[in-house]
Amino acid sequence: MKPTFADQKRKTVETAEFTEEGRYKRKIRSFVLRTGRLSEFQKNMMNDHWGALGLDYQSSPFDFVSIYGNTHPVILEIGFGMGKSLVDMAYANPDKNYLGIEVHTPGVGACIAYAVEKGVKNLRVICHDATEILRDSIADNTLGGLQLFFPDPWHKAKHHKRRIVQPHFVDQVVKKLAENGFIHMATDWENYAEQMLEVLRTNAHLVNTSAQGDYIPRPSFRPLTKFEARGQRLGHGIWDLFFTKK
Numbered sequence: 176m177k178p179t180f181a182d183q184k185r186k187t188v189e190t191a192e193f194t195e196e197g198r199y200k201r202k203i204r205s206f207v208l209r210t211g212r213l214s215e216f217q218k219n220m221m222n223d224h225w226g227a228l229g230l231d232y233q234s235s236p237f238d239f240v241s242i243y244g245n246t247h248p249v250i251l252e253i254g255f256g257m258g259k260s261l262v263d264m265a266y267a268n269p270d271k272n273y274l275g276i277e278v279h280t281p282g283v284g285a286c287i288a289y290a291v292e293k294g295v296k297n298l299r300v301i302c303h304d305a306t307e308i309l310r311d312s313i314a315d316n317t318l319g320g321l322q323l324f325f326p327d328p329w330h331k332a333k334h335h336k337r338r339i340v341q342p343h344f345v346d347q348v349v350k351k352l353a354e355n356g357f358i359h360m361a362t363d364w365e366n367y368a369e370q371m372l373e374v375l376r377t378n379a380h381l382v383n384t385s386a387q388g389d390y391i392p393r394p395s396f397r398p399l400t401k402f403e404a405r406g407q408r409l410g411h412g413i414w415d416l417f418f419t420k421k
């Protein structure tokens with residue numbers, strides 16, 4: 176049977192890189208590609224609506240004005256999970272454009288299905304490694320903000336190198352932010368919150384909006400996410416960080 180568009184997507188979340196001797200270069204990835212079941216419904220939604228709501232990795236920057244048909248600020252969200260909170264934010268903020276990146280295909284299918292149900296037009300989704308999208312497909316000084324909600328905590332010390340929030344990741348994000356652009360992170364792991372704070376504070380181009388110089392109270396404009404709800408059930412605390420580019 177010929178593979179459908181959604182089937183193809185499951186195998187292309189990063190571009191292969193090779194050493195000078197032609198050997199495959201293994202990367203430290205911030206995700207494990209789980210082959211969770213893509214339901215028939217999610218698959219059909221992806222196949223039917225990718226043209227309107229999906230974007231593919233490209234080696235040159237996206238032209239946001241032609242993609243969204245306006246000059247509203249573009250807010251990038253990395254790792255949107257099933258996408259419910261992202262779609263709710265896009266629906267609530269028609270004066271902003273949203274760009275969501277997620278490597279988990281069933282999440283991308285679910286996000287597209289919910290976006291179609293809500294009729295949102297100011298959202299595009301990408302199924303690819305966000306670090307490659309940032310590096311290659313987004314022009315410098317063009318993003319209104321970055322949202323990173325409950326990224327994989329990689330709680331064992333030997334896995335901390337897999338955490339997406341590292342100095343070089345934040346340097347890259349800052350390069351892509353427009354002046355006054357924001358970085359909003361949230362986590363339910365205290366140790367990851369401390370790492371986020373340290374990395375964001377150390378970047379000379381960022382200003383912390385927290386009154387005490389650390390975390391901000393949970394903002395009501397951030398919808399409850401699936402992982403946040405799970406953290407709450409487990410009795411975890413929540414830490415929100417909000418920095419802006421000078």
Ligand SMILES: C[S@@+](CC[C@H](N)C(=O)[O-])C[C@H]1O[C@@H](n2cnc3c(N)ncnc32)[C@H](O)[C@@H]1O
Nearest residue numbers: 205206254255256277278304305325400401402
């Ligand atoms: C713990 S989940 C949180 C999902 C959602 N933000 C929430 O709060 O419910 C983290 C998500 O980030 C995605 N992810 C991790 N690294 C990524 C990367 N480099 N590019 C795109 N998505 C990534 C994972 O697939 C996973 O779905």
